[in-house]
Amino acid sequence: MQFDKTQIAIRERGLLELFDLGLLVGKRYAARILVATAAVAIPFMALNVALLWNLRPDLPSDVTTAQYGFLMVILIYLEAPLATALVTLMLGDAMFHDKPDWKRMLSAPFALIPRMFWLVAILRGVVPGMALVFLCTLEDGEAWGFFLFLLIAYATILRGVRPFLGEIILLDRNPLWAKDANTMTIGRRSAALHNPNFGDMVIRAMASTLSLPLAAAICLNIWALRGYLFGQWGWDAMMLDVLLPISLWLVAAYMAVARFLSYLDLRIRREGWEVELVVRAEANRWKGIVA
Amino acid sequence: MVSTIDPIDSRLKIVTPENIAFYYQAAGPFRRLTAFLLDFAIRVAVYVAIFVIVVCSGLMDRVGPLAELGYAIRFLAFFLLDWFYGALFETYWNGQTPGKRALSIRAVTVDGEPINALQAFGRNLFRYADMMPLAPLPFEWMREALNYPGPYLPTFLIGLIVPTLNSRFQRLGDLLVATMVVIEDRSWLMKIAKIEDDRARQLADYIPPNFVAGPSLCKAVATYVERRRFFTTARRREIAGHLAEPMLKQFNLPADTSYDLMLCALYFRTFLSDRSADGTSSDSPVYAGGPASTATNLQTVAKSPSLNQ
Numbered sequence: 001m002q003f004d005k006t007q008i009a010i011r012e013r014g015l016l017e018l019f020d021l022g023l024l025v026g027k028r029y030a031a032r033i034l035v036a037t038a039a040v041a042i043p044f045m046a047l048n049v050a051l052l053w054n055l056r057p058d059l060p061s062d063v064t065t066a067q068y069g070f071l072m073v074i075l076i077y078l079e080a081p082l083a084t085a086l087v088t089l090m091l092g093d094a095m096f097h098d099k100p101d102w103k104r105m106l107s108a109p110f111a112l113i114p115r116m117f118w119l120v121a122i123l124r125g126v127v128p129g130m131a132l133v134f135l136c137t138l139e140d141g142e143a144w145g146f147f148l149f150l151l152i153a154y155a156t157i158l159r160g161v162r163p164f165l166g167e168i169i170l171l172d173r174n175p176l177w178a179k180d181a182n183t184m185t186i187g188r189r190s191a192a193l194h195n196p197n198f199g200d201m202v203i204r205a206m207a208s209t210l211s212l213p214l215a216a217a218i219c220l221n222i223w224a225l226r227g228y229l230f231g232q233w234g235w236d237a238m239m240l241d242v243l244l245p246i247s248l249w250l251v252a253a254y255m256a257v258a259r260f261l262s263y264l265d266l267r268i269r270r271e272g273w274e275v276e277l278v279v280r281a282e283a284n285r286w287k288g289i290v291a
Numbered sequence: 292m293v294s295t296i297d298p299i300d301s302r303l304k305i306v307t308p309e310n311i312a313f314y315y316q317a318a319g320p321f322r323r324l325t326a327f328l329l330d331f332a333i334r335v336a337v338y339v340a341i342f343v344i345v346v347c348s349g350l351m352d353r354v355g356p357l358a359e360l361g362y363a364i365r366f367l368a369f370f371l372l373d374w375f376y377g378a379l380f381e382t383y384w385n386g387q388t389p390g391k392r393a394l395s396i397r398a399v400t401v402d403g404e405p406i407n408a409l410q411a412f413g414r415n416l417f418r419y420a421d422m423m424p425l426a427p428l429p430f431e432w433m434r435e436a437l438n439y440p441g442p443y444l445p446t447f448l449i450g451l452i453v454p455t456l457n458s459r460f461q462r463l464g465d466l467l468v469a470t471m472v473v474i475e476d477r478s479w480l481m482k483i484a485k486i487e488d489d490r491a492r493q494l495a496d497y498i499p500p501n502f503v504a505g506p507s508l509c510k511a512v513a514t515y516v517e518r519r520r521f522f523t524t525a526r527r528r529e530i531a532g533h534l535a536e537p538m539l540k541q542f543n544l545p546a547d548t549s550y551d552l553m554l555c556a557l558y559f560r561t562f563l564s565d566r567s568a569d570g571t572s573s574d575s576p577v578y579a580g581g582p583a584s585t586a587t588n589l590q591t592v593a594k595s596p597s598l599n600q
Contacts, residue, residue: 009300016394017301017474020319023455024299210321217446224426224442233431275518276530282511283533286541 005281006095010274013265015207022258029090032100036086037253044083045245048075051130054137056237065235071133072240074148076248078129078155081166082120083249084256091260092171108170115169115176115186124165125155160205162194167263193270204262211251219247303459303473305403313403315473317460318396320451323472329390334372341368377418381411395475401459403473410468417464421450484516486559494556495564498542504561516558519551527551 008025026033052071058064089108094100121127129151135144168174168189178185184192194201222243227233267273303315342365345351350361380388386398386406398406398414406414425442427434434440454460459471486492504512511534519527528550535550538557 005298007298009298009302016322016325017316017319019321020460021299021301023319023451024301024458027455028299214451217448217451220426220429220444221424221446221448223429224424227427233427235429271526272518272522272530275514276533278511278514279530280533282508283537285507286534286537 006277007098008095008261008264010264010268010277012268013261015204015262018261018265019207019210019258021261022254025091025257025261026254029094029100032090032094033087033253033257036090037084037249037256040083040086041245041249041252044076044079045241045249047130048072048079048245049241051075051134052137054134059237059240065240069235069240069244071136072244073248074152075130075133076245076252078126078152080252080255081124081159082116082126084252085116085120085166085170087253087256088167088170088260091257095264109173112169112173116166118176119169119186120166124158125151129155161198161201162190163201163204163208163259164193164263164266165190167260168193171263193266197266197270200266208255208258211255214254215248215251218250219244222247301460303471305401307402315399315403315471316476317458318394318472318474319460320454320462322394322396322474323454323460323462324447324450326388326390326394326396329393330377330388331390333389334376338368338372341365374415377415378408378412381406381415382408386411391472396472397475398465398470398472401469401471406468406470410470413468414464414470417462417467420463421453422447423449483562484513484558486516486555486563488552488555491552491555491559492564494548494552495560497544498556498560502542502560504557508557509561512554512558512561515554519555524551 007028008021013021052068052075055064055068055071059068086105089105090100093105097104129148132144132148132151135141136148138144165186168186172186172189174184174186174189176186223233223235223239226239226243232238264273301317301319303317305313305315307313345361345364348361350357350364352358377388381391381398384392387396391397398411400406400410422445424446426444426446427440428437428443437443450462453466454462457466459465461471465471515531515534519531522530531550531554535548535553536546539546539548539553544553
């Protein structure tokens with residue numbers, strides 16, 4: 001591993017350039033990104049169908065179809081940061097290696113799993129959100145819709161102002177707790193990285209809404225292609241359970257790539273990460289020559 | 292193992308027939324979409340203004356040829372704005388439209404030269420192709436309300452996928468007339484950083500006189516010193532420590548010398564002092580260690596209170 005030979009050119013970039021670069025990164029690692037996304041997204045798809053099972057008997061009616069589709073979109077929106085964790089790990093590994101290696105990538109310490117579960121799955125509302133969606137599908141479950149709305153707002157704000165929590169957990173691997181006040185924990189690192197850049201984070205969150213038209217465009221094309229090829233224009237179970245989630249997961253995977261690049265960019269601007277890589281590479285050469 | 296694959300980047304190298312290389316940064320779909328939306332807003336605003344003028348002039352209220360003139364003006368305005376706005380601006384504004392100018396991007400040929408009128412028109416001719424494929428409205432009640440079941444909504448996927456598949460981010464119109472869109476780089480080149488701390492200059496004197504920094508070390512030290520003012524003290528120590536720590540050992544300097552100061556001293560010695568470049572003996576070995584005696588003399592410099600941050 002050579003620190004100053006990264007697979008993605010390291011320099012400061014603007015937000016739009018990061019989204020454009022995300023397309024190039026997506027192109028080079030397309031197969032691996034798809035596999036990494038599918039490995040987590042497929043179990044989530046099955047789980048989502050199970051959570052919405054109560055609505056299935058009424059599925060042909062228009063109102064229930066809209067409700068079913070809407071709840072499916074909410075579930076995937078909430079699950080996306082957790083489901084794209086493998087994409088982040090893969091890209092982290094790919095940064096310094098010609099060929100990302102699954103074994104090396106998955107050798108990440110198991111301590112990361114409880115951290116991800118507590119900080120992302122619980123505190124960022126993934127598991128509570130899934131529970132609330134399930135409650136909404138029960139008879140007279142509409143009242144839970146208000147709590148679901150509050151939870152989505154809470155998760156959206158958290159993800160907007162502190163978007164890189166997953167990257168900090170998976171790539172920086174700081175401890176969750178520390179008695180020593182000088183030890184860099186996940187919380188301290190997150191605060192140090194996000195708080196001084198609050199304005200940038202808000203603008204980035206606003207720019208991330210481009211995922212909505214992107215998801216709509218992909219979904220509409222899949223739906224129209226199916227309609228033209230097979231004459232099925234309805235929003236049936238196949239469309240709602242498989243094709244709609246696939247289009248949303250594709251966008252979630254792309255947004256994970258864009259988020260990873262934004263994280264690197266923030267570290268470059270805030271912490272001079274590219275300087276550290278050059279200095280560390282030179283230090284390794286120096287040690288080699290001296291030895 | 293050293294990487295053999297080019298790093299992923301939107302920067303392009305163009306070599307002229309005179310064998311001079313230029314670097315351009317290609318503008319991707321998202322930056323160009325923003326410029327497109329700005330231009331679209333301008334076109335809509337101009338069309339609405341023309342429409343209001345036509346309505347206020349009373350042409351639309353009349354019957355006969357005058358009413359037809361009103362329709363003709365509106366139709367002509369729509370046609371010209373839709374098909375010639377981009378082409379005319381790019382021809383007379385050297386590859387830019389108002390939207391492109393706002394986003395600091397410019398259409399050029401793939402050789403980096405200004406585009407001509409034919410290229411400007413050609414690349415704008417295929418703008419509608421980028422909006423493909425069109426999809427029907429998604430719900431039946433929408434199709435019934437519009438009374439049109441066919442393709443209607445532009446999804447812009449061609450405009451997203453085609454540029455992604457080539458390294459220059461060229462859309463269909465660009466591929467047809469061999470043009471591309473680049474970002475105008477107006478960034479300033481970094482000057483040589485000033486070393487205002489006298490202690491760095493003093494410390495530079497303790498670097499062995501026969502030491503010559505190699506190109507990669509020069510680059511690493513220059514990168515650090517040019518950016519260090521943006522970092523906190525702790526972060527400076529963290530970054531500089533990687534290189535300064537083994538360097539202090541090699542030069543037999545006190546281990547508690549400030550890492551930041553050590554790299555500043557090396558920078559001063561390499562780029563600013565009399566011994567830099569021409570001043571150093573060329574036959575001295577690179578990465579040579581210094582005499583042990585330097586350590587004793589340095590105590591006074593290294594022990595100053597703020598030095599060991």
